[in-house]
Each structure stands twice: as structure tokens, then as C-alpha cells.
Amino acid sequence: MPPAPVDLSVFSSALTTALAALRYGETPEELYEPIRYSMRMGGKRIRPLLTLLGAQLFTDNWQPLALKPALAVEVFHNFTLLHDDIMDQAPLRRGQPTVHTKWNPNVAILSGDVMLVRAYELLFDIEPTLLREMLQRFSQTAAEVCEGQQLDMNFETEPQVSIAQYIDMIRLKTAVLLGFALELGARLGGASVEDADHLRRFGTDIGIAFQLRDDLLDVYGDAATFGKRVGGDIVSDKKTFLLLTALEQANEPQNATLRSWLGRNTLETAEAKVEAVTAVYDQLQIRPQTEALINEYFQDALFHLDAVQVPTERKALLRGLALQLMERES
Amino acid sequence: MPPAPVDLSVFSSALTTALAALRYGETPEELYEPIRYSMRMGGKRIRPLLTLLGAQLFTDNWQPLALKPALAVEVFHNFTLLHDDIMDQAPLRRGQPTVHTKWNPNVAILSGDVMLVRAYELLFDIEPTLLREMLQRFSQTAAEVCEGQQLDMNFETEPQVSIAQYIDMIRLKTAVLLGFALELGARLGGASVEDADHLRRFGTDIGIAFQLRDDLLDVYGDAATFGKRVGGDIVSDKKTFLLLTALEQANEPQNATLRSWLGRNTLETAEAKVEAVTAVYDQLQIRPQTEALINEYFQDALFHLDAVQVPTERKALLRGLALQLMERES
Numbered sequence: 001m002p003p004a005p006v007d008l009s010v011f012s013s014a015l016t017t018a019l020a021a022l023r024y025g026e027t028p029e030e031l032y033e034p035i036r037y038s039m040r041m042g043g044k045r046i047r048p049l050l051t052l053l054g055a056q057l058f059t060d061n062w063q064p065l066a067l068k069p070a071l072a073v074e075v076f077h078n079f080t081l082l083h084d085d086i087m088d089q090a091p092l093r094r095g096q097p098t099v100h101t102k103w104n105p106n107v108a109i110l111s112g113d114v115m116l117v118r119a120y121e122l123l124f125d126i127e128p129t130l131l132r133e134m135l136q137r138f139s140q141t142a143a144e145v146c147e148g149q150q151l152d153m154n155f156e157t158e159p160q161v162s163i164a165q166y167i168d169m170i171r172l173k174t175a176v177l178l179g180f181a182l183e184l185g186a187r188l189g190g191a192s193v194e195d196a197d198h199l200r201r202f203g204t205d206i207g208i209a210f211q212l213r214d215d216l217l218d219v220y221g222d223a224a225t226f227g228k229r230v231g232g233d234i235v236s237d238k239k240t241f242l243l244l245t246a247l248e249q250a251n252e253p254q255n256a257t258l259r260s261w262l263g264r265n266t267l268e269t270a271e272a273k274v275e276a277v278t279a280v281y282d283q284l285q286i287r288p289q290t291e292a293l294i295n296e297y298f299q300d301a302l303f304h305l306d307a308v309q310v311p312t313e314r315k316a317l318l319r320g321l322a323l324q325l326m327e328r329e330s
Numbered sequence: 331m332p333p334a335p336v337d338l339s340v341f342s343s344a345l346t347t348a349l350a351a352l353r354y355g356e357t358p359e360e361l362y363e364p365i366r367y368s369m370r371m372g373g374k375r376i377r378p379l380l381t382l383l384g385a386q387l388f389t390d391n392w393q394p395l396a397l398k399p400a401l402a403v404e405v406f407h408n409f410t411l412l413h414d415d416i417m418d419q420a421p422l423r424r425g426q427p428t429v430h431t432k433w434n435p436n437v438a439i440l441s442g443d444v445m446l447v448r449a450y451e452l453l454f455d456i457e458p459t460l461l462r463e464m465l466q467r468f469s470q471t472a473a474e475v476c477e478g479q480q481l482d483m484n485f486e487t488e489p490q491v492s493i494a495q496y497i498d499m500i501r502l503k504t505a506v507l508l509g510f511a512l513e514l515g516a517r518l519g520g521a522s523v524e525d526a527d528h529l530r531r532f533g534t535d536i537g538i539a540f541q542l543r544d545d546l547l548d549v550y551g552d553a554a555t556f557g558k559r560v561g562g563d564i565v566s567d568k569k570t571f572l573l574l575t576a577l578e579q580a581n582e583p584q585n586a587t588l589r590s591w592l593g594r595n596t597l598e599t600a601e602a603k604v605e606a607v608t609a610v611y612d613q614l615q616i617r618p619q620t621e622a623l624i625n626e627y628f629q630d631a632l633f634h635l636d637a638v639q640v641p642t643e644r645k646a647l648l649r650g651l652a653l654q655l656m657e658r659e660s
Contacts, residue, residue: 025473025477027477028477028480028481028484030480030483030484031476031477031480083439083440083443086436086439087436087439087440105435106416106417106483107480109413109416109417109439110413110417110476110479110480112443113413113442113443113446113472113476114472114473114476116443116446116447117446117469117472117473117476118469118473120450120465120469121466121469124462124465124466124469128458128461128462131458131461131462132454132458132461135450135454135465136451136454139447139448139450139451139454142443142444142447143355143444143447143448146361146440146443146444146447147355147357147358147361149440150358150360150361150437150440151358153360153436154358154360
């Protein structure tokens with residue numbers, strides 16, 4: 001029997017209410033309206049949810065202890081999206097014009113800067129004995145996320161990227177923030193340093209697994225469910241785990257096929273490119289290999305969750321959310 | 331007899347040593363080398379000096395208490411320069427290529443983001459009883475500086491800017507950070523909230539006076555001493571205190587002259603433009619009016635310095651630095 005669906009509604013609605021009540025500033029309008037716009041765009045609010053669930057493992061009193069810091073994580077995440085979208089020249093996010101498109105890049109730079117400041121501010125009510133530690137961990141995480149973004153940009157023009165380098169990049173760019181979100185909630189909820197560290201590693205593992213799954217779904221996902229065109233990464237030559245693995249394992253003809261398509265980004269050949277590259281992936285069994293690695297990270301995540309010293313039933317929500325993120329039943 | 335020249339060398343060399351020893355991070359190189367480059371560019375280090383002098387008013391033990399936080403102020407200031415230079419598309423700063431020119435705008439955005447994070451980190455060693463207050467004041471100041479930069483950009487395209495709006499813009503963009511630098515040092519040195527607030531207002535007043543002086547020197551300064559081409563603001567139609575005052579006080583023919591030159595930015599007519607606009611300024615006595623306002627802010631600054639409850643001789647360095655910034659003898 002599949003597990004009962006996880007009911008996260010009490011946490012989600014606490015977040016929704018608190019986010020709606022957040023004030024960033026008023027004038028000049030050109031500075032603050034883009035922040036409100038970017039925060040209104042939505043998203044799944046996974047990261048602040050992880051903070052609340054991290055706290056809830058250790059205390060029923062999670063709301064006064066962890067809600068504002070959870071918002072800090074979400075505001076920080078949206079700051080990174082805002083600046084990343086300028087750098088990637090992305091016209092749309094979640095179907096809506098990005099801030100630098102709707103306004104201009106200068107407004108996007110400056111609004112993002114203020115969001116980073118506001119993210120810090122949301123941490124200042126943390127109790128004095130934990131404040132310094134949490135601020136340092138937040139800052140370390142923030143710098144790592146920037147390092148990950150820089151590596152991601154570097155990879156676009158680097159001829160050779162190893163799989164280890166790629167995993168390290170997604171760890172920094174995506175996973176460490178999920179890990180920190182949990183660690184933060186755990187410490188605020190009263191966790192020991194050891195338990196908080198297990199939760200950080202649980203979150204980081206889930207983050208890497210989630211990104212690898214994203215790479216996989218780009219090629220093997222259902223366009224309707226996934227919400228993106230299948231093969232977008234292939235068309236744009238994105239150095240995903242799939243491509244890097246294929247390049248590493250290809251025999252000479254397979255390598256020739258891949259190399260012949262890389263750099264050919266015309267609209268007319270897009271379909272043929274996706275088909276040809278996917279065929280090489282199929283021959284090399286890239287899909288089961290990726291699934292195996294995702295599973296490895298997922299199992300490691302569960303190991304760290306198991307190691308946390310709280311009764312198993314308290315972990316049900318977090319375990320359920322992890323399964324949901326992986327779209328797995330168990 | 332003019333006052334003895336102020337000897338700030340013990341503070342300056344403490345700053346120089348500490349700045350040279352600062353580590354921002356190592357990899358990726360593309361993220362951290364621009365930070366080192368931008369911090370190496372130099373500048374007068376006025377802001378961290380104010381933090382040290384703010385502390386020195388109240389304690390001889392300023393070095394362990396205020397040196398790292400003083401660096402936070404300097405790193406923050408350089409972060410704002412880095413992002414402002416992208417927005418202003420400035421090719422040079424202090425005669426060297428700006429980061430977005432030497433690397434690219436993406437690198438400049440991301441390196442700046444990490445600098446803001448590092449600035450915060452430099453504050454975390456503040457003693458626990460002051461940490462939260464100082465972080466909040468720093469964050470408020472940081473947001474205000476961004477508001478000032480946004481207003482400055484807005485003014486470029488706004489047809490009408492009042493003098494009050496202009497003063498408010500330079501207060502936010504430039505002056506509040508000087509005020510905060512002093513307030514921070516004062517509080518770390520043991521100042522009461524009242525004394526720290528007087529020093530904040532001293533710093534803010536000096537900041538506004540300094541910016542107005544900058545506006546004035548652009549037109550009436552000696553090119554060699556000032557280090558910039560005379561009339562640069564006039565050529566670029568910058569809405570300075572001088573221009574806004576002239577527009578407000580001009581009679582019809584004077585207004586016609588000013589309006590006929592605004593928007594004409596060709597290289598060939600630059601000299602004639604500077605001459606014609608300066609002639610209107612002279613007719614309207616813009617120079618003595620500006621000097622009078624500078625003096626008003628300067629006197630108000632001195633009033634706040636006088637109000638600080640420490641022996642007059644302890645204030646000599648700070649008073650001397652203020653005079654030096656104004657290039658006045660007393």
C-alpha cells in the first residue's frame with residue numbers, strides 16, 4: 001500500500017500568509033515593485049518549507065522560531081533567480097517576463113541587491129545564542145551558491161567538463177541551499193549540531209538527486225507533466241550529466257555523432273538533433289545510469305534522515321516531501 | 331596659525347595592512363579575482379577611517395573592536411562601486427578598467443553579490459550585545475544606498491527634479507554610509523546611543539557637504555587638482571545642485587540658454603556648452619549659493635561633533651579629517 005499523501009498544508013499556508021505580509025520597502029517604486037513582482041511569481045516554496053519541517057522535527061513551536069528565517073531562505077532564493085536571469089538573459093520565468101525584461105537590467109541588479117539585504121534582515125530575530133552561527137552558515141551558503149552560478153557560466157565555454165566537476169557545480173548552485181534550509185530549521189528547533197548536520201546532508205543529497213532528475217526529465221520526461229519542451233538541454237548544448245556521461249563513454253562513431261551536433265543550434269534541425277543525441281544516449285544506457293546515480297543520492301539522503309535522533313513518526317512529513325520531490329511512491 | 335596637520339597614519343596603516351590580509355575566496359577564479367582587483371584599486375579609504383576614528387573617540391582599544399567592522403564598510407562601499415559601474419556603463423574607475431569592462435557584466439554582478447556577503451561576514455565578530463543592532467543599522471544603510479542609486483538613475487530621465495529631491499538622493503546614495511561608518515565605530519568603541527547618533531549626523535552632514543563640493547568643483551575646480559575634466563557634469567547634462575538651482579532661479583532668457591544646451595552632447599560643442607552654462611551660473615551667483623549651503627551642512631556637522639560627550643582633544647583627529655575633506659584650514 002502506498003503511504004498516505006503528506007499533508008503539508010499547515011506549513012504551506014503559514015508560509016503563504018507570511019510571504020503575503022512581508023514588506024520590502026516603498027520608495028523608489030522602481031526599486032521595490034520588482035521585488036514584490038518577483039516574490040509574487042510563486043514557485044513551490046520548497047526551501048522555506050524545508051526550514052519549517054527541519055524545525056518541526058524537534059519542536060511543535062516551529063512557527064515563532066522558524067517562520068521568519070524560512071522567509072529569509074525564500075527571499076534569498078528569489079534574489080539568486082533575479083540575478084541569474086539577467087546573466088542567462090532569460091526572457092521568461094514561470095511563464096512571466098523576468099524583471100530585467102519587464103523593467104531593465106539596472107533595475108534587476110539593484111532590486112536583487114536589496115533582496116539580499118532583506119534576506120539577511122529576516123534572520124536578525126534569531127535568538128542571540130544562535131544568531132552568529134546561523135548568519136555565518138547563511139553567508140557561507142550564499143557565497144557557495146554564487147560560486148556554483150559562476151562555475152555553471154564557466155562550463156558553457158569550457159571544452160572539457162568532468163562529471164565530478166559537474167556534480168560539484170550543481171551541489172553549489174542548487175543543493176547547498178536546500179541543505180542549509182534544513183540545517184537552519186533544525187538548529188532553530190533545538191537540534192544538536194550532529195542532527196542538524198545530518199539534515200544538511202539529507203537536503204544536499206536530495207538537491208543533487210533533484211537536479212539530476214531534472215536533467216533526465218529534459219530528455220525522457222513527458223512534456224505535458226514536465227512543463228518544458230523535451231530536449232531543450234540537447235538543443236542548447238547544455239552540459240548536463242547525460243551529455244557529459246555520454247561524451248565520456250562514447251565510442252568513436254558515437255562521439256562523432258555527438259560532436260557533429262554540438263554547436264548546431266538552428267531551429268530547423270532541432271528535432272533531428274534531439275533524436276540523434278537521444279539515440280546515442282539510448283545506446284549508451286545513459287538513462288539507467290542516471291537513474292542509478294539519482295537513487296544513490298536518494299539512498300544516502302535517507303541514511304542521513306534515519307540517523308537523526310528523533311522518533312520515526314516525526315520524520316514522516318520530511319520523508320514524504322522528499323519522496324514527492326522525487327515523484328516516487330517509496 | 332593653521333592647525334597642525336592631522337596624523338592619521340596609525341589608522342591608515344592599520345587599514346592598509348588589514349585590507350591586504352583579507353581573503354575573499356579562491357575558486358572559481360573568475361568570481362574572486364575581480365573582488366581582489368576591485369579592492370586593490372585603492373581609493374582614500376575614508377569610510378573605514380571614519381569607523382576607526384569613531385571608535386577612537388571613546389577608547390584606545392579601537393583596533394580589536396573596530397578594525398574588522400571598518401573593513402566591512404569598505405568592502406560594502408566597493409561592492410556599490412562595482413554594481414554602480416555596470417549600471418552607469420563606466421569604462422574606467424580611478425584610471426583603470428572597471429570589472430565589467432575587464433571581465434564582463436555577469437562576472438561583475440556575481441562578484442559584487444559575493445562582496446556584499448563578505449561585507450556582512452566582517453561584522454559577525456561584533457560582540458553579541460551589539461551584533462543585532464549593528465547588523466540592522468548596516469542593512470538599513472545598505473538599502474538606503476540602493477535607494478539613492480535608483481533615485482539617481484530615475485533623475486536622468488525625469489524632466490523635473492527639485493532641490494529637496496536632489497539633496498535627499500545624495501543623502502541616500504553617499505551620505506548615509508559616511509554616517510553609518512561613524513555610528514558603527516562609535517558604538518563599538520562604547521558610545522551611548524545619543525553620542526553615536528550625533529556622530530551619525532556629523533557624518534551624514536559631511537557627506538552631503540562633500541557631494542555638493544564635488545558638484546561645485548566640477549565647474550569651478552582646478553582640473554589638475556580635481557583630477558577630472560572641468561565641466562564634465564555640464565557636458566553630460568547631469569542634474570547637479572548647480573544646474574537644478576540655476577533652472578529654478580533662471581529668468582526667461584537664462585532659462586532659454588540652459589534649455590537650448592541641455593541634450594546637446596556633441597564633442598564639438600562641449601567647450602561652448604560649458605562656457606555658456608557657466609556664464610548663466612555666474613549671472614545667478616550659483617557658486618556663492620552653493621558655498622553657502624556647503625557651509626551650512628559643515629556647520630551643522632560641527633555642531634553634532636561638538637555635542638558628543640568626550641573631551642575636545644579626543645575629537646581633534648575627526649575634526650581634522652573633516653576639514654581636510656572640505657579642503658579647509660579651519
